[in-house]
Amino acid sequence: MKRLFLLFLPLFAGAETTPVPLSSKPEKVTVFLNGAQITRTAKVSLPAGRTELYFGNLSPKLDRNTVQLKGEGSFTVLSVNTQQGFAEGGKSRYEKTQELEKKKEVLDDKISVQLKMKEVFIQEEALLKKNQELAGKMQNLKATDIKEAADFQRVRLTEVLMKQLEIDRAISKLNDEVKELNKEMTLLNTGADKQVGEVWVTVSSKVPVPAAAFTVTYFVPDAGWKPSYDIRVENLEKPLTVGYRAQVFQFTGEDWNGVKLTLSNADPRRNATLPQLSPWYGGVEYRTDYEMPPPSQYNPGVHQVSGRVTDKKTHEAVAGVSVQIRNTSLGVLTNENGIYRLDIPPILPENARQLEFMSVGYQKESRGISQELLDVEMSVDTRVLDEVVVVGYGTQRKTAATGAVSNALMGRMPVPIDFTEKEAPTSRSYEIQNSYTILSDGKVYAVEIKEAEIPASFEYRAVPKRSQDAFLTAQITDWTKYGFQDGEMSLFLEGNFVGKGRLDTGTGDTLMLSLGKDPAVQIQRTRTKDFNKKSFWGSSKSEEFGYEIKAKSTRSQPITLVVYDQFPLSRNKEIEIQDKKAPGADVNSETGLITWRWKMKPSEEQKTRFGYIVKGPKGGGE
Numbered sequence: 297m298k299r300l301f302l303l304f305l306p307l308f309a310g311a312e313t314t315p316v317p318l319s320s321k322p323e324k325v326t327v328f329l330n331g332a333q334i335t336r337t338a339k340v341s342l343p344a345g346r347t348e349l350y351f352g353n354l355s356p357k358l359d360r361n362t363v364q365l366k367g368e369g370s371f372t373v374l375s376v377n378t379q380q381g382f383a384e385g386g387k388s389r390y391e392k393t394q395e396l397e398k399k400k401e402v403l404d405d406k407i408s409v410q411l412k413m414k415e416v417f418i419q420e421e422a423l424l425k426k427n428q429e430l431a432g433k434m435q436n437l438k439a440t441d442i443k444e445a446a447d448f449q450r451v452r453l454t455e456v457l458m459k460q461l462e463i464d465r466a467i468s469k470l471n472d473e474v475k476e477l478n479k480e481m482t483l484l485n486t487g488a489d490k491q492v493g494e495v496w497v498t499v500s501s502k503v504p505v506p507a508a509a510f511t512v513t514y515f516v517p518d519a520g521w522k523p524s525y526d527i528r529v530e531n532l533e534k535p536l537t538v539g540y541r542a543q544v545f546q547f548t549g550e551d552w553n554g555v556k557l558t559l560s561n562a563d564p565r566r567n568a569t570l571p572q573l574s575p576w577y578g579g580v581e582y583r584t585d586y587e588m589p590p591p592s593q594y595n596p597g598v599h600q601v602s603g604r605v606t607d608k609k610t611h612e613a614v615a616g617v618s619v620q621i622r623n624t625s626l627g628v629l630t631n632e633n634g635i636y637r638l639d640i641p642p643i644l645p646e647n648a649r650q651l652e653f654m655s656v657g658y659q660k661e662s663r664g665i666s667q668e669l670l671d672v673e674m675s676v677d678t679r680v681l682d683e684v685v686v687v688g689y690g691t692q693r694k695t696a697a698t699g700a701v702s703n704a705l706m707g708r709m710p711v712p713i714d715f716t717e718k719e720a721p722t723s724r725s726y727e728i729q730n731s732y733t734i735l736s737d738g739k740v741y742a743v744e745i746k747e748a749e750i751p752a753s754f755e756y757r758a759v760p761k762r763s764q765d766a767f768l769t770a771q772i773t774d775w776t777k778y779g780f781q782d783g784e785m786s787l788f789l790e791g792n793f794v795g796k797g798r799l800d801t802g803t804g805d806t807l808m809l810s811l812g813k814d815p816a817v818q819i820q821r822t823r824t825k826d827f828n829k830k831s832f833w834g835s836s837k838s839e840e841f842g843y844e845i846k847a848k849s850t851r852s853q854p855i856t857l858v859v860y861d862q863f864p865l866s867r868n869k870e871i872e873i874q875d876k877k878a879p880g881a882d883v884n885s886e887t888g889l890i891t892w893r894w895k896m897k898p899s900e901e902q903k904t905r906f907g908y909i910v911k912g913p914k915g916g917g918e
Contacts, residue, residue, distance in 0.1 A: 315348045315496075316340060318510060322551075325734075326558040326725070327544055330643060332519035333564075334358075334550075336512050342371055342505040346498065354493035355516045355548040356380055362515035363495055369508040371501035379494050393481070400477050407470050414463040421456045424449055478656040482618050482629075492549070518624065519546035520643045521559055523783035524742075525799055529770070529811060530790065532853050535749040536770055536809075538778070542726075542745055545641045547626050547738040557732045559745065560725040561781055593664025594649040601670050602637040605630050605653060608673035617655040617674070622662070623648045626738045640665055641738040724779045748778065755856040756814065760821035760845055766857065768811040775807035787812050817857065820846045824905065842907035849896045857896055863888040863908055871912035878906035 318338035326333040336351060360378040367373050427449065495512050526539035542559050546552065605617045613634030620627030621644070630636045638651070644665070651670070653661040658674040726745050734741050752770040768789065772778075785799045794812035801807065824842040849855050863876050865888050876883070881904070882891045894902045 315350055318349050318351050320351055320512075321553065322555050324556045324558070325552050326560055327519060327521050327542075327546075328560050329522075329563045330520050331515055331517050331564060332546060332548070333362075333513055333515050338510050338512075339507050340510070342369070342499065342501050342508045344501055344504050346374070346500045349497045349499065349510070351495040351497075351510075351512050352381065352492065353550070354495065354514070355550045356491045356493050357516050357518055357548055358493040358514040359516065360514075362513075364513045365495070365497060366511040367499070367508065368510075369501075369505045370503060371499045371505050371508055374498040374500055375496075376498075377496045379496060380491055381494050396477055396481055400474060403470050403474050403477070407467055407474075410463050410467050410470070414460055414467075417456050417459045417463070421453065421460070424453050424456065479616055482616060482654060482656050515564065516546075516548040517645060518548050518648075521545070521743075522642050523561075523781045525780075525783060525785040526788065527770075527785050527809060527811065528788040529754070529768070532754045532851075532855065536752045537747065537749055539747045540745045540780075542743040543642060543740045544734055544743055545643075545738055545740050546734055547624050547641060547736050549625060549736055551736050552732075552734045554731040554733055557728040557734075557743070558725055559728070559743070561779075562725075593666045594644070595666045596643070598640055598665055598668055599642065600637065600639050601651065601665060601668060602635070603670040603672060605634045605636065605672050605674060608675045611673075614655060614658070614674055617653055617658075620652050620654070621648055621665075621738075622650045622652050624738070625736075639739060642740060750775075750778065752809075755858055756817050757858045757860070758817075758819045758847070759860045760819045761861055764819050764821070765813040765815075766817035766819055766847075768814045770809045770811060772807040772809070773805065775801075780807070785809070789814065816850045817855065818848045818850075819859070821861075822846075824907075836911065836913055838909060838911045840907065840909050842905060844903060844905050845892075846901065846903040847894065847896070848899075848901040850899060852898050854898060855896050857894045857902070859892040859894070859904075861890045861906065863890065864910065866912075868912065871910065874909045874911060876906075876908045878904075880904060881906065 318340055320336040320338040322334050323337055324335035326335075334355070336354075338351065340349065358378065363376065363378055365373065365376045493514075495514070497510065499508070501508075521542045521544040524541045524543055526537075526541065528537040528539070530537070544557075544559070605614045605619070606612060607614055613630075613632070615630055615632045615634060617630040617634070617636070618627055619630065619636045619638055621638070621640070623645075626638070626641070628636050628638050649665055651663050651665060653663070653672050653674060655674065657677055659677045661672050661674055663670055663672060728743065728745075732741075732743065750772055752772050754768060754770050756766040757769055758766045780799060780801050782801055783799050785797050787794045787797060789811060797810055797812070799807075799809065822844050824844050826842065843861070845859060845861070847857055847859065849857070861878075863878075863883070864873055866873055878890045878892075880892060882893075883889070884891075890906060892904060896902055
């Protein structure tokens with residue numbers, strides 16, 4: 297097993313001992329909003345003296361500064377270090393590349409031999425044809441001689457042509473083998489060469505320890521979860537039902553098979569230190585160390601990218617192109633039509649927000665993950681044109697890049713599970729009681745955290761000036777005790793899906809949810825004729841505006857309907873808004889907002905009027 301050291305290993309006195317591998321797998325995983333903490337355990341029998349142990353096949357992306365080790369038994373831990381190696385039975389990218397290059401050289405030599413042999417037979421074919429011409433010019437030949445020469449010519453020429461055909465077939469077969477090697481090299485080009493993380497432990501014991509226990513924990517990026525909700529309203533007289541769900545994903549390089557899962561809304565990667573203020577001198581632009589980086593070509597709303605890869609010059613499809621998310625093992629290959637489709641994890645680190653397109657003989661292309669449809673044209677790499685071998689029926693390139701890719705897998709369905717909710721001073725976590733499996737494939741795994749019935753007050757809200765629809769809303773007081781976070785929500789009214797929205801928790805003490813349009817409540821706004829008057833005095837003009845608003849509920853329960861409209865505001869001293877009337881409404885004099893709140897019985901109809909006068913040289917109003 298070969299290893300690339302990240303931290304130096306201490307030098308031990310005395311004879312070297314064979315390192316002891318510790319058999320382990322992820323058992324507990326705490327998934328944060330960004331990143332995850334992995335816990336593994338192992339037991340081993342220790343002899344007396346000094347022993348070197350290691351946890352192998354860990355995530356290659358583990359943060360070495362977060363590694364913690366606990367030991368139970370009569371022994372002393374002397375050192376803990378981390379390093380990178382290769383999976384059991386795996387080989388480094390360099391070794392794999394060397395093997396493929398050697399195989400390719402052998403195939404190239406075989407192709408060269410076949411080409412030389414074909415050239416010999418081509419020359420013999422030309423010689424036989426030339427002999428026919430010479431024989432035709434000779435006058436003293438007997439008939440038997442001519443027949444013998446013709447028979448020989450026919451038999452030998454047939455043999456020569458068949459040999460050429462046989463060689464062409466052999467070259468074609470060899471070229472197919474070269475193509476397969478090129479595909480392997482394209483896969484190597486993505487860099488996923490089964491590299492793994494390792495934690496090395498050196499212990500010392502005065503006596504044998506038959507069952508020494510070790511627990512190692514470490515943090516890995518490239519994992520996280522996002523909250524989502526199912527909001528269900530059976531009817532307006534019952535509490536609403538909220539299904540709290542987590543969309544969990546990871547592409548850390550190690551699968552989480554049958555782990556105990558904990559979801560935490562903490563973000564350990566954020567700076568937890570209180571920022572300090574430096575002296576700020578007048579006339580100098582104030583800058584901080586906490587400014588956000590400039591925006592990049594990345595759209596977090598893109599969850600899948602698809603497109604077609606073609607040759608820039610010929611516009612033909614390029615098959616077998618590796619399409620990979622930068623600095624990850626997530627990717628796919630284009631099919632024979634150059635088509636690809638790649639799922640994008642909900643959260644990507646800044647160094648992984650681009651797609652890389654790689655293929656043997658083409659220049660690498662990079663594109664930001666900014667749109668769902670992304671077609672790419674690839675240019676031939678002119679640096680390898682001088683290493684192209686011309687064969688009987690086409691071309692085959694000698695050079696190739698290296699890497700590996702992981703094919704996209706299907707997403708997973710939500711699984712209901714039991715949980716224990718815990719609240720810390722600065723975060724909240726949910727311990728999932730059942731074991732769960734999340735593969736390192738970047739796909740979203742929907743985990744149902746909990747379902748709760750929450751008391752809410754329902755009311756309809758309408759802005760008939762802009763829309764004739766009434767929107768059902770729910771107000772939840774004391775909502776912080778439920779641990780909600782910002783997230784996407786799916787809305788269901790009386791068993792019917794009515795749309796999607798976003799739960800915004802930064803709205804104050806009362807959380808308001810917009811549950812979508814309800815056709816059972818109808819709103820109409822019309823301008824009344826008796827208020828439609830204009831008057832002129834010299835250069836001045838006066839115009840009256842009046843409107844009628846009607847609302848009707850066809851629901852079988854009483855409802856509350858809030859209707860909004862507005863009076864115009866004047867920015868010109870010469871324009872005045874006068875005689876504003878809105879019976880039964882609350883009016884905000886600063887904003888001009890008009891609010892009616894109606895308690896409506898089943899199948900009841902409400903209507904009201906409001907109006908105003910605009911005076912000025914140029915008119916006003918709407």
